[in-house]
Amino acid sequence: MTTQLVEQLVSLPHFVSVEDLTTDQVNALIARAEEFKNGAPAPELSQPVYVTNMFFENSTRTHTSFAMAEKKLGLTEIPFDASHSSIKKGETLYDTCLTLDALGVDLTVIRASENDYYLPLINPGAGHYLGLGIVNGGDGSGQHPSQCMLDIMTIHEHFGHFKGLKVAIVGDITHSRVARSNMEILNKLGAEVYFSGPEYWYDHAFDKYGKFLPIDELVEEVDVMMLLRVQHERHAGDAHEGDFSAADYHKQYGINEERYALLKPDTIIMHPGPINRGVELADSLVEAPKSAFVAQMGNGVFMRMAMLEAVLRGRKLGGLE
Secondary structure, three states: OOHHHHHHOOOOOOEOOOOOOOHHHHHHHHHHHHHHHOOOOOOOOOOOOEEEEEEOOOOOHHHHHHHHHHHHHOOEEOOOOHHHOHHHHOOOHHHHHHHHHHOOOOEEEEEEOOOOOOHHHHOOOOOOOOOOEEEEEEEOOOEOHHHHHHHHHHHHHHHOOOOOOEEEEEOOOOOOHHHHHHHHHHHHOOOEEEEEOOHHHOOHHHHHOEEEOOHHHHOOOOOEEEEOOOOHHHOOOOOOHHHOOHHHHHHHHOEOHHHHHHOOOOOEEEOOOOOOEOOOEOHHHOOOOOEOHHHHHHHHHHHHHHHHHHHHHHOOHHHOO
């Protein structure tokens, strides 16, 4: 690896949010992920690095993608089963991490249902010290930095730029950590963001990031149609949940065959998964030519490699600088 390339690499003590990333860091992470995808070798580790994946919410793509990224980087995964952990006995997440730290774990990827769960882990306060590097695999309806970064990578791979691209984020926006992370980064990179979906699942606090419009006013105009999963598990107490109908949602807000035909030839459809087939996206369109769903999943491995490498370098793990 050349000195020039090393100087371009990102170094971070943790990777918990996209809020504080600079545009240079975002672009460097995209470039590094694309290098990995094109066959660049993983950095050579002169010392072992031990990692756990602590997922307290169900996950297929994110969990498996991180595990694959860790394997490709040469990290040693220490298995962790949330359902059999001492958290089930009432142990705090901090004390669980303190235990892993004492046992020699260097990094942990965490998904939890609480927003900002990571704050006391990266800023434990006076009299406390936690030496683990924290990578956020998703916190409640807060942030999903790795999904955001793989989405951005997929957009860049298709268009080669962000400035002036019209991106629609459609669906269950209020409850979506994917939407929150993406609207921030897309604005920072110069894209034009629009929102659509049920108005009762939209918070006008997001107006600073983009404009809310009916989907049929957007379908012929946008370059990226970013669909969001309807998250029934986050709708406890939602007055509108009892009115939900999959067929009605698909008719009013989903991408069906008719709306698909109106998309521009170069427009891509994105979805973080899992897709509710026939709700957000017609079953027949999941693997259609304009769908980037499979590409997103594949890109997740390479972007998560870049993210993990940034934390390895930021913490000087594995002998990396």
